[in-house]
Amino acid sequence: MGVRKKIITDKSxxxxxxxxxxxxxxxxxxxxxxxxxxxxNFGFRDNCFYFHSGPGGKKxxxxxxxxxxxISLAFDTELFVRHxxxxxxxxxxxxxxxxxxxxxxxxxxDEKREQLNIVMKQYTQKEDYKYNDPAVNNVVLFKVxxxxxxxxxxxxx
Numbered sequence: 001m002g003v004r005k006k007i008i009t010d011k012s013x014x015x016x017x018x019x020x021x022x023x024x025x026x027x028x029x030x031x032x033x034x035x036x037x038x039x040x041n042f043g044f045r046d047n048c049f050y051f052h053s054g055p056g057g058k059k060x061x062x063x064x065x066x067x068x069x070x071i072s073l074a075f076d077t078e079l080f081v082r083h084x085x086x087x088x089x090x091x092x093x094x095x096x097x098x099x100x101x102x103x104x105x106x107x108x109x110d111e112k113r114e115q116l117n118i119v120m121k122q123y124t125q126k127e128d129y130k131y132n133d134p135a136v137n138n139v140v141l142f143k144v145x146x147x148x149x150x151x152x153x154x155x156x157x
């Protein structure tokens with residue numbers, strides 16, 4: 001019994017994996033050129049990640065200056081041990097996804113409603129929520145169309 005890593009590039013397989021995830025990490029470039037990463041809720045559909053935020057804040061400022069992002073997710077993690085007394089025999093089993101793209105802000109109210117439902121479906125399996133105008137007007141939505149996306153499954157094979 002060995003641990004193997006499988007690289008997944010099939011978009012439908014990746015989409016199925018992403019349905020299991022709850023939190024992603026969105027990495028941006030800070031104003032001083034260094035990386036800046038935050039955890040976020042998300043939705044995913046048709047090769048795009050969807051995000052929502054309150055108005056203002058550092059991430060929105062950074063995305064306006066430089067829309068290039070990297071998104072990473074890890075889930076179904078489990079410590080794997082071959083020999084309890086041998087440190088080098090410890091390993092981590094996991095599923096992960098890494099994607100790159102550019103953030104694009106969404107301003108159209110109907111698109112915002114649609115994208116809020118994509119995010120809600122990630123967590124509730126429902127996507128027919130109704131939103132009042134003040135809520136839609138006050139939320140900031142952006143999407144990231146993936147220019148690169150790959151997944152890994154590291155498990156016992």
